């Protein structure tokens with residue numbers, strides 16, 4: 001086939017495919033692609049995305065069929081937001097802090113250093129006005145966001161040297177995304193962001209000195225214990241990270257009200273299920289890391305945590321100064337955190353202390 005004929009034929013094929021898609025949507029059937037920032041079927045995060053796709057497909061009786069693509073299969077991990085925004089895929093699964101380059105205020109919708117726990121985050125998003133602000137922020141990009149997973153408190157990360165004072169973080173090149181990375185920078189370190197799938201090689205080769213990822217369940221799966229000696233806690237930088245499902249607004253608006261409700265409720269089911277899965281698997285994986293792989297657990301010293309908390313307050317307050325929207329999100333988040341902290345102290349914190 002001559003090149004010109006080929007282009008003509010491909011163009012006609014494209015038109016036919018687009019026509020078929022429109023006809024399907026008109027009959028109330030939708031074929032959606034979901035792109036993700038995780039490796040395909042990666043424990044917790046990737047399997048959560050798969051679960052979400054299955055739920056939507058099954059609950060809708062096949063009226064929405066969702067096909068999941070792992071990081072790099074259709075688009076690279078960090079292009080998920082743009083791909084769904086322009087409609088290359090109808091939905092995506094990732095985390096809002098990966099898109100801080102679009103708007104730094106997005107980071108409030110994933111996690112904030114020394115901020116809300118998973119339980120509190122769900123409170124703020126669903127009952128404290130957080131989700132409403134999130135919808136407003138993403139509307140500018142033609143996206144509808146849904147909370148769709150939570151890791152709970154993460155681990156502080158993998159290091160090849162002990163961290164005894166803040167000075168030990170100086171000059172450290174560490175993979176740490178979001179606001180946590182900015183705090184590390186204030187402490188004299190160099191934060192880098194890499195997709196999860198690149199962490200092991202980067203740490204093993206010495207391209208980075210340290211990394212955080214998620215917690216025992218996910219860190220064991222990547223074999224990070226083979227590349228670093230010390231495993232530090234607690235994850236001050238990610239105390240309860242919300243994962244997101246983003247839906248292209250045009251694709252969402254084309255749904256009937258019952259299908260819209262199915263997408264929303266499937267996201268909420270996965271949001272809760274993922275946290276339950278982490279609560280179960282992290283404990284099991286921790287045993288394996290310590291007993292089989294002889295990982296050395298270390299708690300960050302109180303002095304280091306106190307200084308990181310002060311730096312975090314500065315970083316987050318400066319973020320609020322950037323624009324009027326960031327200020328509104330900050331005020332909403334801070335107001336909720338103040339009330340939640342008092343209650344959490346009398347409930348979860350007091351109880352956990354009593355349980356020992």
Ligand code: CA
Pocket residue numbers: 154212213214238
């Ligand atoms: Ca993390």
